[in-house]
Amino acid sequence: MRSAVIADIHSNLEAFQAVLRDLEEQGGADEIWCLGDIVGYGPDPRACIQLVRQLQCRCVAGNHDWAAIGKLDTSAFNLEAAAAAQWTAAALQKLDVDFLAGLPLTLQVDDFTLAHGSPRAPIWEYVLSVQSARANFAAFDTRFCLIGHSHSPLLFELDSRNSCREQRLPEQLSLKTDSRFIINCGSVGQPRDGDPRASYAIIDAGQAILWHRRVVYDFRTTQEKILDADLPARLASRLSVGW
Ligand code: ZN
Numbered sequence: 001m002r003s004a005v006i007a008d009i010h011s012n013l014e015a016f017q018a019v020l021r022d023l024e025e026q027g028g029a030d031e032i033w034c035l036g037d038i039v040g041y042g043p044d045p046r047a048c049i050q051l052v053r054q055l056q057c058r059c060v061a062g063n064h065d066w067a068a069i070g071k072l073d074t075s076a077f078n079l080e081a082a083a084a085a086q087w088t089a090a091a092l093q094k095l096d097v098d099f100l101a102g103l104p105l106t107l108q109v110d111d112f113t114l115a116h117g118s119p120r121a122p123i124w125e126y127v128l129s130v131q132s133a134r135a136n137f138a139a140f141d142t143r144f145c146l147i148g149h150s151h152s153p154l155l156f157e158l159d160s161r162n163s164c165r166e167q168r169l170p171e172q173l174s175l176k177t178d179s180r181f182i183i184n185c186g187s188v189g190q191p192r193d194g195d196p197r198a199s200y201a202i203i204d205a206g207q208a209i210l211w212h213r214r215v216v217y218d219f220r221t222t223q224e225k226i227l228d229a230d231l232p233a234r235l236a237s238r239l240s241v242g243w
Contacts, residue, residue: 003029004202007035007062007188009038010037010042013042014219018215018217019215020055026211031109035059035114035149036060037187039088040085041081041084044225045092060115062117067081068100069100070089072123105122106119108142110205113144113146116148119136127184151186151191155168156181156182169201172210193242194243196241223239
């Protein structure tokens with residue numbers, strides 16, 4: 001089975017569509033796994049939700065999905081994120097709200113656990129250190145866990161001698177291993193690792209390989225839409241630099 005892993009689309013339709021085109025060029029996937037934050041920050045929340053539904057993605061909830069439907073208080077958000085959450089809440093219709101409200105916090109598919117932030121605190125936690133990764137390896141039962149939330153492609157490995165290390169997610173990763181992995185495939189719609197290209201992954205379970213893909217997309221159109229919608233200007237400018 002081949003699966004595509006997408007996370008943190010953040011209402012960026014141009015990035016989402018470019019990823020889907022790239023996925024087709026790479027031979028497609030049997031399933032798409034979506035790790036939350038479909039909405040927030042960007043100008044096309046409804047179109048992105050519709051596309052996720054149409055593609056029948058297996059999907060978990062992210063903090064911005066909850067914020068947009070009033071399930072999470074935005075007082076912990078920075079000003080721009082909170083403004084975008086309010087704007088998104090006003091843009092959504094009941095069908096969209098019902099869909100986001102129904103998303104689970106985690107999902108298990110074969111050897112993979114899917115969560116937005118972390119398996120132990122799916123809505124809240126950023127896994128950005130070996131210390132937090134180590135604690136999280138105890139919080140899921142499968143061999144691999146796929147996460148988003150930090151928008152940074154990262155790999156945490158717990159090997160058979162119980163030693164834990166961190167590295168950037170390589171372009172190709174063998175899953176034929178005795179190790180356990182927590183894998184962040186980066187963000188589709190708002191990359192934050194200094195590379196403005198959309199980020200996602202394809203997993204071929206038969207070959208036991210994960211490919212990390214980066215995809216050029218037309219961020220200028222997204223930027224124009226953000227400014228036209230009167231969303232905070234910095235949410236547009238950051239897309240040029242991948243931050
Ligand atoms: Zn996010």
